[in-house]
Amino acid sequence: MNELNAMLRSVVDALQQPVFVLTRDLRIIYANRAARALTVQATLGSQRVGAPERIADLHPDLLPPFAIEMAKQTGEWNGEVALPLNGRRPLALTLQVIALQDDSHGVTHFSLAARDVSFEYARKSELQSRNAELEIANQRLKGTQEQLVQSEKLASIGQLAAGVAHEINNPIGYVHSNMATLAQYSENLLSLIKAYEHALQSGSPASHAQTVQQLSQSLDIDFVRSDLPQLIEESREGVERVRKIVQDLKDFSRSDAQDQFVKSDIHRGLDSTLNIIWNDLKYKAQVVKTFGDIPPIECIPSELNQVFMNILLNAGQAIRERGIVTVSTSLDGDHVVVAIGDDGVGIPEELLPKIFDPFFTTKPVGTGTGLGLAISYGLIKKHHGTIDVTSTPGEGTLFLIRLPLRQPGSNKA
Ligand SMILES: Nc1ncnc2c1ncn2[C@@H]1O[C@H](COP(=O)(O)OP(=O)(O)OP(=O)(O)O)[C@@H](O)[C@H]1O
Ligand SMILES: [Mg+2]
Incomplete structure (x- = not known):
């Protein structure tokens, strides 16, 4: 038995985790090597010299009072503590307190095993603050x-x-x-x-x-x-x-300042947008409208108008001499599809993936800012819709906008 005791003791002594054995009144009667190292670390900067007698001498916050109570009642307590150290990053430990009982099941001692998780802790708090920074950047x-x-x-x-x-x-x-x-x-x-x-x-x-x-x-x-x-x-x-x-x-x-989704007739938006840009289109394009039978949809009308305008202006600009711009609408299940096409110059295949990028433009300096489609994309996304494009160089381009009739989470009938 004594032999086993000695063996156990040397095993515990060599453990990388700090282990203390405490009396009921929390005096330290055993500390393994790692625990003694921790003692040095935790008391660093304090005025005390020599080995601490009580666990509270080590650091007043090391063992929360309720931990001992819990261990007494349930036999064990597990938890995590972060100990502020003078001017250095806090020492974070996960703790396991076990109540040790004698033959008559009375608690006589406690063991306290710790694991240094300062690194993970620091990582975690760094991640948290990074996250907060990102959140702020995102808002901005x-x-x-x-x-x-x-x-x-x-x-x-x-x-x-x-x-x-x-x-x-x-x-x-x-x-x-x-x-x-x-x-x-x-x-x-x-x-x-x-x-x-x-x-x-x-x-x-x-x-x-x-x-x-x-x-x-x-x-x-x-x-x-x-x-x-x-x-x-x-x-x-x-x-x-x-x-x-x-x-x-x-x-x-109309700036929908309150950003409210309202039920609105897409055709009205298309018509007023066409009217507004009529001056840009009339000399170049014949506009062919094929409006389907669609119900009003939940949207922010001025934002959709802006999308229509950007795409219609692009269509007009894609036509060199004279051409046709088609605007059609249809219902597809619980979505409305708005298709805007032109028989203009078209978009080379290798440029297709780029056209929604902010500031991507093939227009002469001072003509296009390259924001029209990037902004349209954002606005359609905000409406939980999609915007797709197909194009054949020399033949024309077709933009397809799919918009849900109702916005997710809305309870309007
Ligand atoms: N209907 C179209 N036909 C041919 N090319 C198009 C068409 N629509 C967009 N593009 C191409 O996509 C690019 C990006 O379009 P976008 O509307 O984002 O910017 P822009 O028209 O160049 O400038 P801005 O709209 O800011 O004045 C255009 O420069 C053009 O090369
Ligand atoms: Mg444009």
Whole structure:
């Protein structure tokens, strides 16, 4: 037995893990070699010299009071402690406390085995702080992306403003000239009325008939009569067109500041976007719309409009002389598919994987920033949709946007 004791003792002594044996009142009566080394480490920097007598002398926080209580009651306690050391990285230990009992099952001693996990601990806290840093960086990036979306939108609106001004100028121009004609016509009509009044007041209106007749002819009243309704209708149309453009601009640029998903009609978005960029497209492309029967979808309309605009502008820019841009929509299960195609220059196969990269552009310096598709991709992703492209150089390009009818997690019917 004694032989075994001696053997066990030398085994424990040689263990790499620190092992202490403590009395019930936590005095140290045995410490193996690793434990003695730990003692040196844990008391380093303190004023104490010589071997500590009690475990609390080693470090006041080494053994939490409840650990002993737990060990007494259940026979064992396992846990982890991190001991702050003066100016050095904390000493992290996993501890195992075992209550040692005598023959009558009374607790007489405790064993305390420790394992130094400082390295893992340091790694873990480093990872945690890295993670926190990444989280912050991520938040910042998100903010930047939103700004980018906003400023790209503003930039393209800036570009479009000139086109829109032109679109508005045209109807305003003919309404303006119609107003001048209308002023002339009213003057003529008023002169004729005056002649009639004069005839009526004269006592013998019939004798004025010829004068009035001549005046009517010289003022071209017959023509005025037929031209007037046309003129008014044309002006009304012009004003209506301006109103529509302004409304579309408003629809388009409405910043959904609260970023709310609302049920919206995609066709309306496509129409107002087409209207807005009409000036860029009309000289180059015939636009063929094939709108399917689709329900409203949950989306942020101004963001989808921006996607449509970026893709439609690209389509127009891909057409050299004259071509066709197709816009079609369809329902595919619980998704809406928007397909925008052109018969322009197409995209070489080796460039296809790059076109959604931020700042990738094949357009001359100062023309494209290469953000249109990158931003569109982000916006479609935000809508839990997908955007795909197929292209044949020399034949054309087709963009397919798939959008879910409802956003995940939404409980709207
Ligand atoms: N319909 C298309 N036909 C041919 N090439 C296209 C088409 N759409 C996109 N591309 C290619 O993808 C590139 C990236 O498009 P993206 O819209 O992201 O940037 P951009 O049009 O060059 O510049 P920006 O849109 O910022 O003004 C384009 O430069 C072009 O080479
Ligand atoms: Mg573009």
